[in-house]
Amino acid sequence: MTKALSLASAAALALSLAACGPKAENKIDAAANATSDAMAAAGSATANAADAIADAVTPTPSGQEFADKAAKSDAFEIAVAKLAQKEATSTDVKKFAADMIKAHTDSTAKVKAAAASASPAITPNPDLTEDQAEKLADLGKLKGADFDKAYIDGQVDAHEDALSLMQNYAKDGEVASLKAAAGDIAPVVQKHLDMAKALNK
Numbered sequence: 001m002t003k004a005l006s007l008a009s010a011a012a013l014a015l016s017l018a019a020c021g022p023k024a025e026n027k028i029d030a031a032a033n034a035t036s037d038a039m040a041a042a043g044s045a046t047a048n049a050a051d052a053i054a055d056a057v058t059p060t061p062s063g064q065e066f067a068d069k070a071a072k073s074d075a076f077e078i079a080v081a082k083l084a085q086k087e088a089t090s091t092d093v094k095k096f097a098a099d100m101i102k103a104h105t106d107s108t109a110k111v112k113a114a115a116a117s118a119s120p121a122i123t124p125n126p127d128l129t130e131d132q133a134e135k136l137a138d139l140g141k142l143k144g145a146d147f148d149k150a151y152i153d154g155q156v157d158a159h160e161d162a163l164s165l166m167q168n169y170a171k172d173g174e175v176a177s178l179k180a181a182a183g184d185i186a187p188v189v190q191k192h193l194d195m196a197k198a199l200n201k
Contacts, residue, residue: 060172060174063173064122067111067115067178068125069165070165070182071108071125072127073158074108074126075127076132078108080100080135080155081097081104082097083140084096084097085097088148088151089148092199093148096196100155114177114178114180117177118176135154139154159192163189166185166186167182167186
């Protein structure tokens with residue numbers, strides 16, 4: 001409330017100086033800049049607070065939950081990439097899809113090995129979620145440039161989610177072998193996200 005009042009006061013000061021000549025104009029500019037800076041700072045603080053709250057209320061997944069999410073993510077990526085190799089019109093998109101099949105097959109093997117070495121051992125569940133299955137079905141209805149755009153748009157979103165999963169588990173995960181695997185996989189996912197964003201442009 002105090003910050004809001006101070007912003008209002010700065011704005012009122014600017015208005016009250018409006019009829020006072022060149023010096024007043026400089027003061028008005030300074031007041032306006034101060035008001036703008038204060039509002040930007042307040043907005044930044046609010047955004048940071050929101051991020052902190054989101055982190056606090058999103059618990060780190062258990063080893064089983066992480067393994068399942070990683071397995072489903074890989075399975076979805078491989079499925080849509082195989083579809084892209086058939087339906088994509090852009091050679092760059094087809095190449096990206098081929099890279100995704102190889103990378104996510106490698107990721108699947110890495111997570112499986114890490115899960116198997118956990119104590120007790122964990123078995124990842126790669127079955128697609130209902131949301132993933134719907135996205136795959138919707139993508140299969142598209143052709144040509146529409147397919148290319150939808151596939152790459154989806155790849156940006158999917159790799160943002162996967163990167164968050166890997167980075168968070170690498171930082172706070174409870175199963176050492178899966179934590180190490182997440183740390184190894186995260187930079188690869190970041191590379192894929194950068195590639196998808198470049199194609200999206």
